[in-house]
Amino acid sequence: MHQDAQVAMIHRLFGHIDAGTTSYADTIQHNPITRYTCAEQFSRERQVLFRETPLLLGLSARIANPGDYVVEDVDGLSILLVRDREGGVRAYHNICRHRAAPVATGAGNARRFTCPYHAWTYGLDGALKAVPDADSFDGICKAENGLFEVPAAERHGLIFVRPGGGAAIDVDQHLAGLEDDVSTYDFDTFHHYRSLTIERQMNWKLCPETFMEGYHLQYLHRNSVGSIFHSNLMVFDHFGPHSRLTLPRQRIANLRDKPESDWHLVPETAMIYTFFPNVTLVVQAGHVEMWRSYPADGVPGASRVQVSVFTPEAVEAEKARAFYEKNIDLAIRTVDGEDFPLSEHIQTGHGAGAHDAVIYGRNEPALIHYHQSLVAALTG
Ligand code: FES
Ligand SMILES: [Fe+2]
Structure with missing residues (x-):
């Protein structure tokens, strides 16, 4: 955030x-629990949100150098994300044109991708380079049988992919005004520290939702992060379907004695960005966490959450590693140890059909905005 905007936000x-207040919505809202259980809704979400919408897959550092690649499971669709020789980001369906075996697994650095099944080989640009016993394929045209490429775009250190193919991605247009803020973080200079996968028996939306209000901090998180932050107090702003919550730490009070030129937001807050529809980016002093939530197993009640941690410097010294491990451990313990188990119980309750709707208070404006954005995307 620009310095003048940081000062305005701190005010x-x-x-x-x-005043003992927070950002408020105009009215409370009831949200039907079918949003978490209905097969028809779920199928529409999979098509519209996880195939047609540009999804944030990572910061640039996830594939920092030419030849770096990572395979991402996007709701059952394997996406091969690659930095090509020219330094551009490319995304392919990770499916061999011969008989559909995956051509890559995990992450690493490669000059080419050789399918493990019959060794068809593709370049970083997706072009089919080699076919063993090509004579048996009756002069198959290599130029027409490269990997199936889908739109990918990189800007402000953020990588977006439209997994199902379609129009090229205009990141700034997609960010709907948020680009001015995110461009100030220099995300393109961050380093990938580590990533992990969490599988949970809960609808994929319950992951982004758990970051969307500060009302629960003093209760659910009273033994972890609850005392670090102000509870039930967040500034909410939205940018198209995306949103930003600014959550103050208790120690922000120290700024009152300092000149405004020394007011810096990040050390005194957690900045929680929701990149619609499924990514939460938490920016705080020291590191950035990205929580990406996807449907799993093709059912509304299961999700796969990919957590990636990025740091402003490469973590090499043991002391630095210990520092980051401690911070990350607290984050994982809080979310995976406290939020997600409760979210699984919530999903079980929804599945049991004992009630019709949940209630969002006026103090939960991000949740209300999120569901309005989902309705608009799914019916638009
Ligand atoms: S499936 Fe890839 S070479 Fe046969
Ligand atoms: Fe929480």
């Missing part, structure tokens, strides 16, 4: 702290 936070 908004002090306003809420002094």
Whole structure:
């Protein structure tokens, strides 16, 4: 965030702290639990949100150098994300044109991708380079049988992919005004520290939703991060379907004695960005966490969450590693140890059909905005 905007945001936070308020929606809202259980809704989400919408797959550092690649499971669709020789980001369906075996697994650096089944070989640009016993394929045209490429775009250190193919991605247009803010973080200079996968028996939306209000901090998280932050106090802003929550730490009070030129937002807050529809990016002093939530197993009640941690410097020294491990451990313990088990119980309750709807309070504006955005995307 630009410095003048940081100062304005800190004034908004002090306003809420002094008045005992938070950002409010105009009215409460009831959200039907079928949004978490209905097969028809789920099938539409899979098509519209996880195939047609540009999805944030990572910061640039996930594939930092030419030849770097990573395979991502996007709701059952294997996507091969590659940095090509020219330094551009490319995305392919990770499916061999011969008989559809995956041509890559995991992550690494490669000059080419050789299918493990019959050794058809593709370049970083997706072109089919070699076919063993090509005579048996009756002069198959290599130029027409490269990997199936889908739109990918990189801007402000963020990588987006439209997994199902379609129009090229205009990142700034997609970000709907959020680009001005995210461009100030220099995400393109961050380093990938590590990633992990969490599988949970809960609808994929329950992951982004758990980051969308600060109302629960003093209760659910009273033994972890609850005392670090102000509870039930967040500044909410939205940009198209995306949103930003600014959550103040208790220690922000120290800024009151300092000149505004020394007011910096990130050390005093957690900045929680929702990149519609499935990614939460938490920016805080020291590191950035990206939580990407996808449907799993083709059912509404299961999800796969990919957590990636990025750091402003490469973590090499043991002391630095210990510092990051401690911070990351607290984040994982809080979300995976406290939020997600509760989310699984919520999903079980929804599945049992004992109630019709959940209620969002006026103090939960991000949840209300999120579901309005989902309805608009799915019916638009
Ligand atoms: S399936 Fe890839 S070479 Fe046969
Ligand atoms: Fe939480």
